Amino acid sequence: MIDIPPSTLSPIGVIESDYPDKFGIPRQPGLAPAARASLILVPPFDDPLAVRGLEDFSHLWLTFLFHLSPDRCASRHWAPLVRPPRLGGNARVGVFASRSTHRPNRLGLSLVELVEIDTRRGVRLVLRDVDLVSGTPVLDIKPYLPWAEAHPQARAGFAPEAPPLLPVAFSTGAAATLAERPDGDSLGELITQVLAQDPRPAYRRGAETRIYGVRLRDVDVRFQAAATDNGTRIEVVEIVAV
Numbered sequence: 001m002i003d004i005p006p007s008t009l010s011p012i013g014v015i016e017s018d019y020p021d022k023f024g025i026p027r028q029p030g031l032a033p034a035a036r037a038s039l040i041l042v043p044p045f046d047d048p049l050a051v052r053g054l055e056d057f058s059h060l061w062l063t064f065l066f067h068l069s070p071d072r073c074a075s076r077h078w079a080p081l082v083r084p085p086r087l088g089g090n091a092r093v094g095v096f097a098s099r100s101t102h103r104p105n106r107l108g109l110s111l112v113e114l115v116e117i118d119t120r121r122g123v124r125l126v127l128r129d130v131d132l133v134s135g136t137p138v139l140d141i142k143p144y145l146p147w148a149e150a151h152p153q154a155r156a157g158f159a160p161e162a163p164p165l166l167p168v169a170f171s172t173g174a175a176a177t178l179a180e181r182p183d184g185d186s187l188g189e190l191i192t193q194v195l196a197q198d199p200r201p202a203y204r205r206g207a208e209t210r211i212y213g214v215r216l217r218d219v220d221v222r223f224q225a226a227a228t229d230n231g232t233r234i235e236v237v238e239i240v241a242v
């Protein structure tokens with residue numbers, strides 16, 4: 001057996017995003033471009049010299065810790081099989097054939113867009129297309145190299161394309177709440193993009209009357225699924241400040 005000493009990792013920064021809670025966050029980056037997010041570097045990594053030249057790249061790889069998932073290595077209860085939502089939540093695949101958040105070492109990898117670098121106080125990277133909960137510790141940043149890393153023809157197993165989108169409708173009350181807010185337009189866009197992914201657990205996707213809540217920015221968005229002649233539609237019942 002190879003003797004590999006355990007190592008510790010130091011987060012270089014932390015995510016601030018429109019997602020205060022992990023429920024409802026799209027399952028990959030790029031699915032809700034209206035979501036606002038920043039990566040704030042922490043000392044001693046908040047030196048502007050560390051990001052010199054990064055402004056010339058449009059996209060970045062972030063390596064981060066799924067800090068809200070259980071630490072399977074520490075508990076020694078890691079499971080080799082997971083149930084991806086894309087397979088309906090019942091079929092199992094190997095953890096290393098998945099992007100599951102329940103994995104050894106809890107490491108995640110997201111390709112995000114770099115919008116702006118702000119070095120007025122420390123370093124803040126303004127990002128788009130993030131799929132991370134606010135407070136996620138980031139372990140490393142690397143610029144994305146499309147000539148080496150983009151493979152549009154690659155096989156993608158059980159997730160060959162972006163998930164289907166459901167239509168989203170707002171109740172009169174929810175629309176009125178949005179109209180009163182200065183960020184109403186962008187919040188409405190964000191709610192639509194998030195709910196169109198149908199965040200309900202995969203095993204609950206049949207007809208049901210339950211009302212779910214998803215936290216976005218400073219609101220709780222209450223929604224339910226409704227059957228229509230053309231399939232399922234998501235209806236925003238109300239938007240409540242938290």
Ligand code: SAM
Pocket residue numbers: 022023024025026027028029065066067068069099100101107108109110111131132133135136137
């Ligand atoms: N793109 C990344 C990857 O492939 O490693 C993340 C994919 S993972 C399936 C995306 C989900 O992780 C989100 O829908 C959200 O529910 C969850 N999530 C985001 N940040 C998290 C965190 N810090 N800890 C645990 N789960 C998180």
